[in-house]
Amino acid sequence: MLKTEEDSQIVRAVQALLRKKPCFSRQVAETLLDDFLGGGKVTASDTLTAREREVIQLVAEGQSNRAIADRWAVSVKTVETRRASAMRKLNLRSGVEFALHAVRNKLNEP
Known part of the structure:
Protein backbone atom coordinates (compact mmCIF):
# COMPACT_ATOMS: atom_id res chain seq x y z
CA MET A 1 0.00 0.00 0.00
CA LEU A 2 1.07 3.54 -0.64
CA LYS A 3 0.72 6.06 2.15
CA THR A 4 -1.47 8.13 -0.17
CA GLU A 5 -4.16 5.45 -0.35
CA GLU A 6 -7.72 6.30 0.62
CA ASP A 7 -8.95 5.24 4.04
CA SER A 8 -11.23 2.55 2.59
CA GLN A 9 -8.25 0.93 0.84
CA ILE A 10 -6.23 0.92 4.05
CA VAL A 11 -9.13 -0.66 5.96
CA ARG A 12 -9.40 -3.33 3.26
CA ALA A 13 -5.65 -3.98 3.51
CA VAL A 14 -5.78 -4.37 7.29
CA GLN A 15 -8.72 -6.77 6.98
CA ALA A 16 -6.80 -8.83 4.42
CA LEU A 17 -3.74 -8.93 6.66
CA LEU A 18 -5.85 -10.10 9.58
CA ARG A 19 -6.98 -13.00 7.38
CA LYS A 20 -3.29 -13.55 6.47
CA LYS A 21 -4.00 -12.67 2.84
CA PRO A 22 -1.90 -10.37 0.65
CA CYS A 23 -3.30 -7.02 -0.37
CA PHE A 24 -1.75 -4.65 -2.89
CA SER A 25 -2.99 -1.31 -4.05
CA ARG A 26 -3.73 -1.03 -7.76
CA GLN A 27 -0.56 1.02 -8.37
CA VAL A 28 1.66 -1.40 -6.48
CA ALA A 29 0.11 -4.42 -8.21
CA GLU A 30 0.65 -2.82 -11.63
CA THR A 31 4.27 -2.02 -10.82
CA LEU A 32 4.95 -5.53 -9.57
CA LEU A 33 3.33 -7.05 -12.63
CA ASP A 34 5.21 -4.75 -15.01
CA ASP A 35 8.51 -5.60 -13.33
CA PHE A 36 7.72 -9.31 -13.38
CA LEU A 37 6.62 -9.41 -17.02
CA GLY A 38 9.30 -7.02 -18.20
CA GLY A 39 12.07 -8.66 -16.24
CA GLY A 40 12.58 -5.31 -14.51
CA LYS A 41 15.71 -5.08 -12.49
CA VAL A 42 15.97 -2.97 -9.39
CA THR A 43 18.91 -0.59 -9.53
Whole structure:
Protein backbone atom coordinates (compact mmCIF):
# COMPACT_ATOMS: atom_id res chain seq x y z
CA MET A 1 0.00 0.00 0.00
CA LEU A 2 1.07 3.54 -0.64
CA LYS A 3 0.72 6.06 2.15
CA THR A 4 -1.47 8.13 -0.17
CA GLU A 5 -4.16 5.45 -0.35
CA GLU A 6 -7.72 6.30 0.62
CA ASP A 7 -8.95 5.24 4.04
CA SER A 8 -11.23 2.55 2.59
CA GLN A 9 -8.25 0.93 0.84
CA ILE A 10 -6.23 0.92 4.05
CA VAL A 11 -9.13 -0.66 5.96
CA ARG A 12 -9.40 -3.33 3.26
CA ALA A 13 -5.65 -3.98 3.51
CA VAL A 14 -5.78 -4.37 7.29
CA GLN A 15 -8.72 -6.77 6.98
CA ALA A 16 -6.80 -8.83 4.42
CA LEU A 17 -3.74 -8.93 6.66
CA LEU A 18 -5.85 -10.10 9.58
CA ARG A 19 -6.98 -13.00 7.38
CA LYS A 20 -3.29 -13.55 6.47
CA LYS A 21 -4.00 -12.67 2.84
CA PRO A 22 -1.90 -10.37 0.65
CA CYS A 23 -3.30 -7.02 -0.37
CA PHE A 24 -1.75 -4.65 -2.89
CA SER A 25 -2.99 -1.31 -4.05
CA ARG A 26 -3.73 -1.03 -7.76
CA GLN A 27 -0.56 1.02 -8.37
CA VAL A 28 1.66 -1.40 -6.48
CA ALA A 29 0.11 -4.42 -8.21
CA GLU A 30 0.65 -2.82 -11.63
CA THR A 31 4.27 -2.02 -10.82
CA LEU A 32 4.95 -5.53 -9.57
CA LEU A 33 3.33 -7.05 -12.63
CA ASP A 34 5.21 -4.75 -15.01
CA ASP A 35 8.51 -5.60 -13.33
CA PHE A 36 7.72 -9.31 -13.38
CA LEU A 37 6.62 -9.41 -17.02
CA GLY A 38 9.30 -7.02 -18.20
CA GLY A 39 12.07 -8.66 -16.24
CA GLY A 40 12.58 -5.31 -14.51
CA LYS A 41 15.71 -5.08 -12.49
CA VAL A 42 15.97 -2.97 -9.39
CA THR A 43 18.91 -0.59 -9.53
CA ALA A 44 20.66 1.10 -6.65
CA SER A 45 18.94 4.37 -7.57
CA ASP A 46 15.56 2.67 -7.17
CA THR A 47 16.32 1.96 -3.52
CA LEU A 48 16.90 5.61 -2.58
CA THR A 49 14.39 7.33 -0.36
CA ALA A 50 12.87 10.64 -1.42
CA ARG A 51 15.12 12.48 1.05
CA GLU A 52 18.22 10.70 -0.27
CA ARG A 53 17.29 11.71 -3.82
CA GLU A 54 16.67 15.25 -2.67
CA VAL A 55 20.00 15.51 -0.86
CA ILE A 56 21.79 14.36 -4.03
CA GLN A 57 19.98 17.02 -6.03
CA LEU A 58 20.68 19.78 -3.53
CA VAL A 59 24.37 18.86 -3.23
CA ALA A 60 24.63 18.87 -7.03
CA GLU A 61 23.12 22.36 -7.00
CA GLY A 62 25.93 23.44 -4.70
CA GLN A 63 24.05 23.45 -1.40
CA SER A 64 26.06 22.80 1.77
CA ASN A 65 24.98 20.34 4.44
CA ARG A 66 24.18 23.34 6.69
CA ALA A 67 22.02 24.98 4.00
CA ILE A 68 20.15 21.71 3.41
CA ALA A 69 19.64 21.24 7.16
CA ASP A 70 18.24 24.76 7.44
CA ARG A 71 15.96 24.17 4.46
CA TRP A 72 14.63 20.90 5.95
CA ALA A 73 14.59 22.26 9.53
CA VAL A 74 16.72 19.33 10.74
CA SER A 75 20.21 18.94 12.15
CA VAL A 76 23.32 18.84 9.99
CA LYS A 77 23.86 15.30 11.32
CA THR A 78 20.54 14.23 9.77
CA VAL A 79 21.63 15.57 6.38
CA GLU A 80 25.02 13.87 6.74
CA THR A 81 23.27 10.60 7.55
CA ARG A 82 21.00 10.85 4.47
CA ARG A 83 23.97 11.73 2.30
CA ALA A 84 26.07 8.84 3.65
CA SER A 85 23.17 6.43 3.17
CA ALA A 86 22.71 7.52 -0.45
CA MET A 87 26.44 7.20 -1.10
CA ARG A 88 26.49 3.72 0.40
CA LYS A 89 23.50 2.56 -1.67
CA LEU A 90 25.04 3.98 -4.84
CA ASN A 91 28.50 2.65 -3.98
CA LEU A 92 30.04 6.12 -4.17
CA ARG A 93 33.21 6.86 -2.24
CA SER A 94 33.62 10.63 -2.38
CA GLY A 95 31.76 13.88 -2.61
CA VAL A 96 33.04 14.29 -6.15
CA GLU A 97 31.56 10.92 -7.19
CA PHE A 98 28.37 11.95 -5.42
CA ALA A 99 28.08 15.20 -7.38
CA LEU A 100 29.06 13.49 -10.65
CA HIS A 101 26.32 10.90 -10.13
CA ALA A 102 23.79 13.71 -9.75
CA VAL A 103 24.98 15.49 -12.88
CA ARG A 104 25.15 12.31 -14.98
CA ASN A 105 21.65 11.35 -13.93
CA LYS A 106 20.36 14.89 -14.41
CA LEU A 107 19.36 15.20 -10.77
CA ASN A 108 20.64 18.76 -10.62
CA GLU A 109 17.89 20.00 -12.94
CA PRO A 110 14.62 21.36 -11.53
